[in-house]
Amino acid sequence: MNPMAKFDALSRDPASFSRRAWLRGLGVTMALPWMESLSAWGSQDASTKSPEAPVRLAILFAGNGFHGGEWWAKEEQGKLQLGRVLAPLQEFADSTLFIKGLYNAEALKGNIHSSQTGNLLSGASLTAGGEIRSGTSIDQLLAQTIGRQTKVPSLVLGCEKSNPSVHKNYSMIYSSHISWSSPTTPTPLELYPALAFDRLFKDENHRGDQSVLDSVLEHAGDIRRQISSTDRQKFDEYLDSVRDVEQRIANAGKRGELQGWKPTLDKPNFDRPADGIPQDISEHMRLMCDILVLGFQTDTTRISTLKLNNDHSSLRFPHLGVDYMIHHLLSHSDTEDWLKVNQFFTQQMAYIAKRLSQIQEGDRTALDNSMIMLCSSMMTGSHDASQLPVVMVGKGGGKIQTGKVLDYRQNPERQMCRLYMSMMQKMGLERSSFGDAKSALSEV
Numbered sequence: 001m002n003p004m005a006k007f008d009a010l011s012r013d014p015a016s017f018s019r020r021a022w023l024r025g026l027g028v029t030m031a032l033p034w035m036e037s038l039s040a041w042g043s044q045d046a047s048t049k050s051p052e053a054p055v056r057l058a059i060l061f062a063g064n065g066f067h068g069g070e071w072w073a074k075e076e077q078g079k080l081q082l083g084r085v086l087a088p089l090q091e092f093a094d095s096t097l098f099i100k101g102l103y104n105a106e107a108l109k110g111n112i113h114s115s116q117t118g119n120l121l122s123g124a125s126l127t128a129g130g131e132i133r134s135g136t137s138i139d140q141l142l143a144q145t146i147g148r149q150t151k152v153p154s155l156v157l158g159c160e161k162s163n164p165s166v167h168k169n170y171s172m173i174y175s176s177h178i179s180w181s182s183p184t185t186p187t188p189l190e191l192y193p194a195l196a197f198d199r200l201f202k203d204e205n206h207r208g209d210q211s212v213l214d215s216v217l218e219h220a221g222d223i224r225r226q227i228s229s230t231d232r233q234k235f236d237e238y239l240d241s242v243r244d245v246e247q248r249i250a251n252a253g254k255r256g257e258l259q260g261w262k263p264t265l266d267k268p269n270f271d272r273p274a275d276g277i278p279q280d281i282s283e284h285m286r287l288m289c290d291i292l293v294l295g296f297q298t299d300t301t302r303i304s305t306l307k308l309n310n311d312h313s314s315l316r317f318p319h320l321g322v323d324y325m326i327h328h329l330l331s332h333s334d335t336e337d338w339l340k341v342n343q344f345f346t347q348q349m350a351y352i353a354k355r356l357s358q359i360q361e362g363d364r365t366a367l368d369n370s371m372i373m374l375c376s377s378m379m380t381g382s383h384d385a386s387q388l389p390v391v392m393v394g395k396g397g398g399k400i401q402t403g404k405v406l407d408y409r410q411n412p413e414r415q416m417c418r419l420y421m422s423m424m425q426k427m428g429l430e431r432s433s434f435g436d437a438k439s440a441l442s443e444v
Contacts, residue, residue: 123435
């Protein structure tokens, strides 16, 4: 048996996935990144050209809208210019699509946070009065179909815990979840970076105290001897990035700061649990961004949502010098501090874009092969949902024309779900309708 055939037999799990290349160790399964000398996503037959890397979808959500006067983009002399909220994305202007005017008709019925958020990714009608009923969201519809091709069908991440209370007859579960596995089931939200990391790489036989990389070093050495010198550098960089995230997770929460919320005690009244949530909101968000990128880079998942905070959020931002007011209350006035917080959120998107742009996958980058969308359930903190803030970065596998503005404000068919239908098409899922939409946006 030739070396590559032997490797193929060792590194595939035909019972669960399509032909894939994997790193394996005791209790660990890690999908490999794209490499020119190893067909990680298709046939290992040397006579068959390696298929293109897959299209990925990430949806980032920021609650309470954005600064009313600084959320804008315009095309000027063939270049996309971005307002101050989106300034962190200017480096990626050529890969950015700014969309105006889309809305969710069902969200206008309650005109409060919960009624505007629980159906953001589905366009479904929400049930009030204590009952929970929304609709299956775009990410979970994709997870239930094409998500079966990967180890993790979808990665659902968050940086603020769910709020179980009720506000004006609507459950605030709606304002705490954008991902829904069924009309009555919000998808479990992973707040703990360590557990999100474990879900990507560990299986039930893995010891909790064992490093993921240490588990696969022997197999990694076998692979390294079989790939080209160019791919060895890429492979080493990939392993280094996994190690970096492991180490940062291990260190998270060891500092004494308690950021992102106001505790009722000056110090904990019991010992800190192991592998908890980082106490610095900036570190928490950055770790989640890194885990999302790793999931895409390894093709362990192709679908992710990252809820940076809740709608009606209670987060605070002491690292920005904005610790005097919670996010929700801050959103009700267009101050410079509110702009700082907005930019902090768009910096997370820019960071993901930067990381993905540095990952080469054949003729394109991982960013070229992705659709990264940032949205909120209202334009501003005044609950204006007559149009929604939407910006996308990435070219969907070369299928999206970017560097421009699309304006649907005068279009009678401006359902947000039309955008979702377009995004599903880019990932290979065709539907005749979704939510309140009957057709995709042909311009996307």
